[in-house]
Amino acid sequence: MNEDKLILAMAEDKLTQCQENYMITNTGFLDMRQQTLCKKMLRSRSDVRGFFYGGYSDSERRIGVFIPEYIHMETEEELHEYFLNNIEDNPLTLIRAEHSGYKELTHRDYLGSLIGMGIKREAIGDILVHQKGADILVLRTITEFLLVNYSKAGRTNLTLREEKIERIISAEVYSEERNVTVASLRLDNVVAAAFKLSRSAAVQAIKSGVVFLDGMQTEKPEKIVGQGDKIVLRGKGKTVLREIGGNTRKDRVYITIMIMK
Template sequence: MDHLYQHFRREEKHFIDQVLQWKESVITQYSPKLTDFLDPREQEIVFSVIGDHSEVKVSFQGGVLDTERKRALLYPDYFQPENEDFKLTLFEVKYASKFITLQHRQVLGALMSLGIKRSKFGDIRFSNETVQFVCAREISDYLITNFLEVGRAKVTLKEKELNEFSPQAEVYQEIVTTVSSLRLDVIGSAVYNISRQKIQPLITNGLVKVNWKTVESVSFECREGDTLSVRGYGRSKVTAIEGKTKKDRFRIVFHVWK
């Protein structure tokens, strides 16, 4: 088992064990296993752990092709998955859009305030005045009854077909720079153009996430492919670490989403 763990970070061991339990359940019960919504890093781990296993396969679905958060379906090799097996519901939020502007954090906060785990719903998308989100079907009736306000705005939900999910418009800036180390505070300082003295308390106060998980250690070592988010500063991704310069500094390429 150690040979499997060595490919991942130490803090990911618990999730890896969960994936192995899911796989074992499929093998022993000869039936599919549907997970809650997983972030992209968790999806990557699931795919790596399941791999090309001859007895168990895995597929992901989050509404449409370009969704970020998706449910995973692990299933026996003879099973043919359909979209219906992922049990997804798409809602459009109806509100007085001529007078009110809703923000992502407001919608997310309103959903969380209902006592729903983040893993029960997927992407939240905005397109002009249209607000949509996808959720696990098992909570859809509860949401229709209880999701009535976002901030001070009165809202209602209208169910839509999954193929009506608004496309995601992603605009990012690519930046190439060099850093003295791959520590989180060093990388964060370079990415967001703020001093290490300023980003260090953000990290220790739990305002920084790496791969959608809060990291409170300034010395946490970043890797290629890591997604960073700093509250109030946005999200970025370390897309490449291109070795060292003659001055022994790491040359990195990262994307910063606008």
């Protein structure tokens, strides 16, 4: 609870700076639960515009960005386009780390080595691991420090360079398409089918706050899921409800889900 209060106080402070100084301000990187807290806060503030930005469309860790009145934008897509055209205003940098070793490095290797350098978690966004290395999104304020000092993940040497954000290599791929039936389109039913859980385990996961529907933490098992919705079960993975079909003879619903890795 104290951490939640600190996150909200930090976000409100950045929001106030935006209003008083007529400038774009931003928080550090927020996880999905923290984003949910800030989104709820923003809903109660009709006097400001706030968006969440992680450098690419499917990012999980995002910064809160507060926009002054003189900049005209209404959607996160417009914010993304603005930063592409106004690089100097973009608070994020894409660092591409490449290695020549034979050992395949993991997300944990990169994150652990960064934290080991004393970098705070809120300065680090998504780490997208690919065959040659990883694309790492960070706050612009630590870019120069990383380029000079970040040279190893584990015992593997790294070569770093700053890259244009639009050239990010997304490692997220659909690993499986699955056709299943569910009793209804309730969130607990879809979570159980997607992640091969019992319905009671799905309900418990939702109520414990580790399930996110389209980026929002939800603790309501009865919430209805729609076509195209993205579900994240923390620690288990992601799925997208790709298609809703008709009903079976027993009145169950055919759905197609895409499992992501």
